[in-house]
Amino acid sequence: MRLSRFLLPVLKETPSEAQIVSHRLMLRAGMLRQEAAGIYAWLPLGFRVLKRIEQIVREEMDRAGAVEMLMPTLQLADLWRESGRYDAYGPEMLRITDRHERQLLYGPTNEEMITEIFRAYVKSYKALPLNLYHIQWKFRDEQRPRFGVMRGREFLMKDAYSFDLDEAGAQRSYKRMFVAYLRTFARMGLTAIPMRAETGPIGGDLSHEFIVLAETGESVVYCDKRVLDLPIPDETVDYAGDLTSIVEEWGGRYYAATEDVHDAALFEQTPEDQRLQTRGIEVGQVFYFGEKYAIPMKVTVTNPDGVERPIHGGSYGVGVSRLLGAIIEASHDDAGIIWPDAVAPFGVGIVNLRVGDSDVDLACETAYAQLQAAGLDPLYDDTDERPGGKFATMDLIGLPWQLIIGPKGLKEGTVELKRRATGQKRSLPIAEALAELMAR
Ligand code: ATP
Ligand code: MG
Numbered sequence: 544m545r546l547s548r549f550l551l552p553v554l555k556e557t558p559s560e561a562q563i564v565s566h567r568l569m570l571r572a573g574m575l576r577q578e579a580a581g582i583y584a585w586l587p588l589g590f591r592v593l594k595r596i597e598q599i600v601r602e603e604m605d606r607a608g609a610v611e612m613l614m615p616t617l618q619l620a621d622l623w624r625e626s627g628r629y630d631a632y633g634p635e636m637l638r639i640t641d642r643h644e645r646q647l648l649y650g651p652t653n654e655e656m657i658t659e660i661f662r663a664y665v666k667s668y669k670a671l672p673l674n675l676y677h678i679q680w681k682f683r684d685e686q687r688p689r690f691g692v693m694r695g696r697e698f699l700m701k702d703a704y705s706f707d708l709d710e711a712g713a714q715r716s717y718k719r720m721f722v723a724y725l726r727t728f729a730r731m732g733l734t735a736i737p738m739r740a741e742t743g744p745i746g747g748d749l750s751h752e753f754i755v756l757a758e759t760g761e762s763v764v765y766c767d768k769r770v771l772d773l774p775i776p777d778e779t780v781d782y783a784g785d786l787t788s789i790v791e792e793w794g795g796r797y798y799a800a801t802e803d804v805h806d807a808a809l810f811e812q813t814p815e816d817q818r819l820q821t822r823g824i825e826v827g828q829v830f831y832f833g834e835k836y837a838i839p840m841k842v843t844v845t846n847p848d849g850v851e852r853p854i855h856g857g858s859y860g861v862g863v864s865r866l867l868g869a870i871i872e873a874s875h876d877d878a879g880i881i882w883p884d885a886v887a888p889f890g891v892g893i894v895n896l897r898v899g900d901s902d903v904d905l906a907c908e909t910a911y912a913q914l915q916a917a918g919l920d921p922l923y924d925d926t927d928e929r930p931g932g933k934f935a936t937m938d939l940i941g942l943p944w945q946l947i948i949g950p951k952g953l954k955e956g957t958v959e960l961k962r963r964a965t966g967q968k969r970s971l972p973i974a975e976a977l978a979e980l981m982a983r
Pocket of ligand 1: 698861
């Protein structure tokens with residue numbers, strides 16, 4: 544992409560409405576535009592990161608055996624009357640009436656709808672286990688939308704729903720999602736700790752929130768520091784096998800709980816120097832809720848003996864749009880964002896220090912073509928802004944690499960390669976710089 548043909552409305556000033564660093568940086572880097580309280584337009588740079596994050600979530604869900612689909616944002620109120628949640632959900636639900644006076648709502652979550660879909664098609668245990676998911680916009684009329692994408696009203700969520708014949712099967716489904724979440728967040732460069740949690744309006748018996756530790760987080764959390772060093776399962780993890788040991792290691796070996804379920808006496812069994820009380824950002828939550836929706840919504844399947852049984856369910860959410868904020872909170876410096884390679888909006892930025900100088904232009908164009916052909920997705924700053932402004936913009940938008948090409952270096956046949964995360968800059972021949980980038 545040529546910067547001259549892109550829309551990147553970076554701000555020089557710090558926007559006063561933004562209270563936390565990720566919100567400030569997303570506005571300054573031209574990723575986001577507020578259209579109403581808690582409702583944002585995703586500008587091209589923000590949209591690219593959102594898509595990268597969404598794709599990682601998708602790949603790990605697919606790997607764990609979940610099946611993607613797409614449900615609508617609008618739902619019939621009657622569906623929610625069946626489960627009893629229409630009245631219980633309260634003012635967070637955006638209720639809508641259409642021209643025929645039919646009552647609708649903008650979905651805050653999809654347990655009812657997926658249960659209705661499942662009920663329509665699945666009658667036998669032979670189709671189980673089944674895990675269906677979608678990545679769709681949700682609306683919750685939050686009392687206090689704030690911190691940008693962290694607590695929006697309209698936000699993008701991945702939500703998965705598992706169906707099993709019995710509790711043992713449902714526990715296996717829960718463990719698959721638990722392990723998939725460990726992998727998902729780690730791939731984005733995040734350390735997200737599963738913590739025992741309250742089940743809230745989703746309901747149910749067992750739940751973990753996945754929390755990224757950050758001073759700006761809205762949740763108060765307590766954990767044993769040793770949980771931070773546990774190993775992430777690699778991509779050979781066998782989702783068909785028994786995942787109990789991984790889940791017990793992450794979920795049971797060390798203390799980790801949110802404030803709602805915190806047990807001070809139990810926490811005191813953790814050695815004092817390992818105890819950590821801090822704040823965190825909830826990036827995902829997994830629930831096992833058993834027959835909670837199956838019973839009121841009459842969802843049964845026949846078991847191997849021909850007897851009809853209510854299914855056992857679970858649901859599993861990831862805050863896809865909130866993750867942008869969480870990643871920036873975890874990875875930035877005074878100059879701007881530092882994107883982990885896996886979610887960066889572009890792989891490398893090419894900085895032309897003298898547009899109009901034919902040697903520099905040619906070197907930049909050649910590098911641009913080659914990096915593009917190699918699939919590195921370069922952003923080429925071909926604008927006529929001054930070098931200082933170009934450097935500041937590149938640091939602000941946080942691409943992992945910068946390839947800086949100017950007349951002085953070129954006379955000696957060199958360019959500069961900068962790694963955003965470390966700030967390390969090296970002069971080297973252009974062919975070597977390109978080869979190094981392409982080897983990644
Ligand atoms: P919170 O406690 O932060 O309000 P929740 O527990 O109500 O969230 P869930 O129903 O567990 O949310 O939704 C799944 C995920 O969606 C959450 O883990 C979170 O990452 C994300 N999420 C929830 N509400 C919002 C919001 N208002 N804005 C952005 N992301 C959100
Ligand atoms: Mg939650």
